[in-house]
Amino acid sequence: MQFIDLKTQYARIEQDVRSRIDAVLSHGQYIMGPEVQALEEELATFVGVEHCVGLSSGTDALLAAMMALEIGRGDEVITTPFTFIATAEMIALLGARPVFVDIDPVTYNIDPMALEGAITGRTRAIMPVSLYGQCADMDAVNAVAEAHNIPVIEDAAQSFGATYKGKRSCGLSTIGCTSFFPAKPLGAYGDAGACFTNDAELARQLREVRNHGQSRRYHHPRLGINGRLDTMQAAVLQSKLAIFPDEVEARGRLGARYSELLRARGAGTTAEPGESGVLTPSVAPGNTSVYAQYTLQVSDREAVAEALKARDIPTAVHYPVPLNEQPVFHVPGASATPVSAEVAERVISLPMHPYLTEEVQREVVEAVAEACGLEG
Known part of the structure; x- marks a missing residue:
C-alpha cells in the first residue's frame, strides 16, 4: 500500500508529461523558459489573483515573500509552532525572530485569538499555516493584522486547491506561498513553489528576489537568491494542473469517506470528541x-x-515536536503552547491521495478500529 501514490497519477498523464518534457528538451530554455510564464498565468487564474511568481521551492517562496517585505534582523514574525520547520526556519535565516502562538484545537491552525497578545513594536508580519489541507481562519487573522498595519503571509504549502469562504488558498492575504514538492496536493517531479499576490509592486519585488535581486541583467537593486522555478518542473506542473480540479474533488470525497467510516466505528471528531x-x-x-x-x-x-505496519499499512506523523520545543528554537521560560504540545503527541496520518479505492480505505479503517478498540 502506498502512503501517497504518484505512480497511478503518472499513468494517467504519462503521454502529456512526456510531450511537455520533450518540448522543453527541444527548445533548450531550461531556466525561465516559456513554460514558466505560462504556468504562472495559469496558476494565478486558478487561485484568482493578479500575480503568481514561480520559485524553486515552497521554502524559497516563504523566504522570498519576507525579503520582498524587507523583513530582517531584529524583526519579529508571528507564526504557529505546529508546522514543518521551514516556516520558522526562513524567519530565523533572515535574522528575524519567530514568535510562536498556539493553535486552535479543532482545525490545528493558528488561533487568531492568541495573536493580539503576541504583537509588539517589532512585529513585521503574521504567518499562519494552512495545515493538513484546510485554510486557517484568514478573516480573523487579517482583521488583527489590519488593525496593526501588518502584512499577512499565508503558508499554504499543504492547502493549495482548498477554499475559504469561496476563495482559494493563496489568494487570502498579502502574499500566499505554496509548495509543489512531489507529495503535495499539486506536486512537481522535484522541488518547486510559488508566491501569489494582488499587489503589482510586491510581485515585481518577488521577481527580483528570485533572480539574484536583478531588475535587469547585471543590475541588482536588492539582495536576492537563486530561487528560479525550473522550466522542466513548470512543464510537469502544467500537465498536473490540467487534472488538478478533478483530484481536488476526489481528495474532498475521500477525506469525507474516511471520516464517515471511522465515525461509524465510534470515532469522535476534534469538534465533538x-x-x-x-x-x-x-x-x-x-x-x-x-x-x-x-x-x-x-x-x-x-x-x-505498529499495528498498522504489521498489516503493511504505512503511516506518518506530522508533526511530533512543536517548533518551540525544537533545540534550535527552544527558549526557556517562553510562552507555552499547550494545545500544540498535546496534539503533537497524538497525531498520526493515514494513506491519502486522490487514487485511493474504497476497498483500501475500508482496509485502513478496519486496521485502525482494531488497533484502537473501536466498536463494530
Whole structure:
C-alpha cells in the first residue's frame, strides 16, 4: 500500500508529461523558459489573483515573500509552532525572530485569538499555516493584522486547491506561498513553489528576489537568491494542473469517506470528541480541505503505528515536536503552547491521495478500529 501514490497519477498523464518534457528538451530554455510564464498565468487564474511568481521551492517562496517585505534582523514574525520547520526556519535565516502562538484545537491552525497578545513594536508580519489541507481562519487573522498595519503571509504549502469562504488558498492575504514538492496536493517531479499576490509592486519585488535581486541583467537593486522555478518542473506542473480540479474533488470525497467510516466505528471528531479516544479531522464551516494529510488523534500512537505496519499499512506523523520545543528554537521560560504540545503527541496520518479505492480505505479503517478498540 502506498502512503501517497504518484505512480497511478503518472499513468494517467504519462503521454502529456512526456510531450511537455520533450518540448522543453527541444527548445533548450531550461531556466525561465516559456513554460514558466505560462504556468504562472495559469496558476494565478486558478487561485484568482493578479500575480503568481514561480520559485524553486515552497521554502524559497516563504523566504522570498519576507525579503520582498524587507523583513530582517531584529524583526519579529508571528507564526504557529505546529508546522514543518521551514516556516520558522526562513524567519530565523533572515535574522528575524519567530514568535510562536498556539493553535486552535479543532482545525490545528493558528488561533487568531492568541495573536493580539503576541504583537509588539517589532512585529513585521503574521504567518499562519494552512495545515493538513484546510485554510486557517484568514478573516480573523487579517482583521488583527489590519488593525496593526501588518502584512499577512499565508503558508499554504499543504492547502493549495482548498477554499475559504469561496476563495482559494493563496489568494487570502498579502502574499500566499505554496509548495509543489512531489507529495503535495499539486506536486512537481522535484522541488518547486510559488508566491501569489494582488499587489503589482510586491510581485515585481518577488521577481527580483528570485533572480539574484536583478531588475535587469547585471543590475541588482536588492539582495536576492537563486530561487528560479525550473522550466522542466513548470512543464510537469502544467500537465498536473490540467487534472488538478478533478483530484481536488476526489481528495474532498475521500477525506469525507474516511471520516464517515471511522465515525461509524465510534470515532469522535476534534469538534465533538466523544469518548473513543480516536478523533477524526474537522473541516471548519466555510472551508473545504484538500486533505494533504488525513490525520487522526489517537491515545497510543506508537501502538497504532505498529499495528498498522504489521498489516503493511504505512503511516506518518506530522508533526511530533512543536517548533518551540525544537533545540534550535527552544527558549526557556517562553510562552507555552499547550494545545500544540498535546496534539503533537497524538497525531498520526493515514494513506491519502486522490487514487485511493474504497476497498483500501475500508482496509485502513478496519486496521485502525482494531488497533484502537473501536466498536463494530
